[in-house]
Amino acid sequence: MQPKMxxxxxxxxxxxxxxxxxxxxxxxxxxxxxxxxxxxxxxxxSRQLFKHNIKPKCFTWQNLxxxxxxxxxxxxxxxxxxxxxxxxxxxxLDQQGNFTQACQIDASDSPVLFDIIxxxxxxxxxxxxxxxxxDILPSRIENALLDxxxxxxxxxxDRELKKRIHPLFGNYDVIFIDCPPSLGSSVxxxxxxxxxxxxxxxxxxxxxxxxxxxxxxxxxxxAERYDVNIPVKIILNKFDARTALSHEVLSTLYSDPNYKDKxxxxxxxxxxQFPNCISKGTTLFDTMKPCxxxxxxxxxxxxxxxxCRSN
Numbered sequence: 001m002q003p004k005m006x007x008x009x010x011x012x013x014x015x016x017x018x019x020x021x022x023x024x025x026x027x028x029x030x031x032x033x034x035x036x037x038x039x040x041x042x043x044x045x046s047r048q049l050f051k052h053n054i055k056p057k058c059f060t061w062q063n064l065x066x067x068x069x070x071x072x073x074x075x076x077x078x079x080x081x082x083x084x085x086x087x088x089x090x091x092x093l094d095q096q097g098n099f100t101q102a103c104q105i106d107a108s109d110s111p112v113l114f115d116i117i118x119x120x121x122x123x124x125x126x127x128x129x130x131x132x133x134x135d136i137l138p139s140r141i142e143n144a145l146l147d148x149x150x151x152x153x154x155x156x157x158d159r160e161l162k163k164r165i166h167p168l169f170g171n172y173d174v175i176f177i178d179c180p181p182s183l184g185s186s187v188x189x190x191x192x193x194x195x196x197x198x199x200x201x202x203x204x205x206x207x208x209x210x211x212x213x214x215x216x217x218x219x220x221x222x223a224e225r226y227d228v229n230i231p232v233k234i235i236l237n238k239f240d241a242r243t244a245l246s247h248e249v250l251s252t253l254y255s256d257p258n259y260k261d262k263x264x265x266x267x268x269x270x271x272x273q274f275p276n277c278i279s280k281g282t283t284l285f286d287t288m289k290p291c292x293x294x295x296x297x298x299x300x301x302x303x304x305x306x307x308c309r310s311n
Contacts, residue, residue, distance in 0.1 A: 003083040003285035005046045007039040043133035046085030054308035056169040057195040062179035065210030068200045069237045071098040072274040079283040080301040082133035089172040092139035094180040100138040102278045103130045107138035114142040123164050150185035158226050161189035183217045191222045202238040203249035236267040266299035
C-alpha cells in the first residue's frame with residue numbers, strides 16, 4: 001500500500017500552477033517519482049509541500065445500521081489523508097477487525113483496546129505502523145468484551161477512553177475511531193472523545209430509519225446524558241444515479257431539517273473499486289488511473305481537512 005499524490009492534484013488543492021508545484025519541489029529537493037508521464041509523490045513529500053496548519057482532531061465513524069460501507073469509507077479516507085501529508089492514527093474498535101484486516105495487519109499478537117484498558121497499557125506503545133503517515137491500534141474479537149469491562153469495573157464512560165487517547169494528539173493530525181454497529185458503553189466512550197461524529201448512510205431500505213435511530217441515540221446517550229454537543233456529519237455512501245431510491249434518499253436528506261445541516265457537501269457513488277482494493281491489499285490511490293471513487297473520496301477528504309481547520 002502506497003497511496004500517491006499527483007502533482008496536478010496538489011496544484012489544484014493549493015490553488016497554484018503546476019509549474020509552481022514543480023518549482024517548490026525542486027527548491028526544497030523533495031522526493032518525487034514519474035510514471036505514465038505524470039509526477040507523483042508520497043506522504044513525506046506531501047507533508048513538506050502542503051504544510052497544513054490544522055488542529056489535531058478526532059473523528060468517530062459509527063452507525064447502528066450495519067452494511068453501510070463504513071470501513072470502506074474510513075479506510076479510503078484515512079489513506080487519502082496520508083497522501084495529503086497528514087499523520088493519521090486509527091483505533092479499530094470493531095471486534096470484527098475489518099479496518100485491521102484492510103491494513104493487512106495480523107492482530108493475534110498485538111494489544112487491542114480491551115488489553116489496554118484491562119491491563120493499563122500505554123496506547124502509544126501499541127500503535128502498529130501500516131505505512132508512512134498511518135498507524136493503527138488493531139482489533140480482534142476480545143473487543144466484544146469492552147462493554148462488560150466498563151460495566152463490571154464501573155469505568156467512567158466520559159473519561160476512561162478519553163484519557164488514554166489524549167496522548168495521541170501530540171503525534172498525529174487526525175485520529176479515526178472505527179466503531180461497531182452498536183451504541184454500548186465503549187462506542188459511547190469513543191463518541192465522547194470525538195470532535196466530530198461521522199455517520200455514513202446508504203440509499204437502501206431502512207437506511208433513513210437507521211440514520212434516525214443512530215442520531216437519536218447519539219443525542220440521548222451522549223449529548224444529553226453527558227451535557228456535550230458533538231457535531232455530527234452525515235455522508236451518503238453507495239449513491240447509484242441509475243436508481244430512483246438513491247435520488248429519493250438524497251432528496252430526503254437535503255430537505256429534512258434534521259439532516260440537511262449535518263450533510264457533507266460531497267457524497268460517494270457506488271463503485272466496485274472499494275471492495276476490490278481492500279481484497280487486493282491496496283488503496284484507491286496506489287494507481288493513477290482515474291475513477292469516480294477517487295474523485296468522491298478526494299472531495300470528502302478535503303472536507304475533513306477543512307473541519308480540522310475549524311475551531
